[in-house]
């Protein structure tokens with residue numbers, strides 16, 4: 001009879017011990033098991049997914065990555081234009097390159113073939129904007145690469161503001177087309193001469209509103225301006241989805257940022273004859289090439305689902321702005337000539 005009593009004491013002592021240590025809680029041990037099982041299955045799933053993606057991507061290469069130091073040295077120490085530096089890198093390394101900026105890999109697409117594949121096959125997969133975009137714009141790390149000095153992000157915003165504040169195309173609109181006027185007057189005076197002739201021929205009265213539909217030369221000049229001097233040298237960054245993708249035979253990691261190098265592809269010698277020359281008449285021979293994202297050799301407003309929603313408005317604005325500017329310049333010149341001839 002002694003022994004069972006002893007056992008009872010021992011069992012009671014053990015129970016109270018367990019209770020103080022917290023071992024005697026069947027619900028807690030169930031949830032612990034659940035957490036462990038969950039973590040294990042998540043880990044197995046992640047490994048299987050990774051192996052599957054690796055197998056799927058076998059045979060694909062990574063795009064070349066030119067030395068970041070060389071790139072930054074030329075921009076910050078030699079003070080070269082980032083657009084031109086990148087254009088030279090493209091000539092050396094090909095149309096798809098990776099540029100590492102701080103901790104961020106950027107994929108830069110610089111040929112018509114690359115951009116065509118991007119828009120036709122991967123538009124939706126790369127349709128997101130990076131979450132870091134607002135921060136990057138404020139700190140100017142991405143915006144300084146995206147836009148040449150002539151047309152900064154603020155230039156773009158300024159343009160949008162100009163458009164919304166000036167309902168009529170009056171003289172206040174000049175800042176928005178300053179890049180176009182600067183290029184025309186400083187670099188292409190012969191084109192200005194021909195433009196003024198066209199303006200004179202189409203207007204019955206000096207005070208008439210310029211009729212753009214009757215000015216085919218103005219229309220091709222504007223196309224050529226957007227080709228050779230695009231206000232945005234790069235698209236805004238696009239970000240790929242959570243999966244691996246392949247682009248032109250290259251492997252693209254999830255959430256990679258992609259920039260379209262508008263400046264380079266609009267000077268791509270494989271599609272443009274005398275690509276570096278300012279020659280508006282090339283569009284007289286090919287009037288079907290427009291700037292509305294249908295022709296991948298001319299995409300100053302981007303294309304696909306992220307194309308600039310202000311495309312038509314901006315083209316119209318630049319055409320009218322240039323016509324009005326030279327109309328007034330001509331008028332002033334005429335009045336001045338009259339004054340000195342008196």
Ligand code: HEM
Pocket residue numbers: 129159160163230231232234235236237238300301302303305306307308309310311313314
């Ligand atoms: C010369 C004038 C302009 C040029 C060269 C230009 C160019 C561009 C480019 C290259 C993009 C990026 C496309 C991409 O990432 O694939 C863009 C986006 C955008 N543009 Fe413009 N743009 C101009 C005028 C305007 C105007 C007038 C407006 C508004 C009325 C506007 C509103 C926008 C907006 C909202 C986006 C972002 C679209 C999105 O993320 O889905 N732009 N623009």
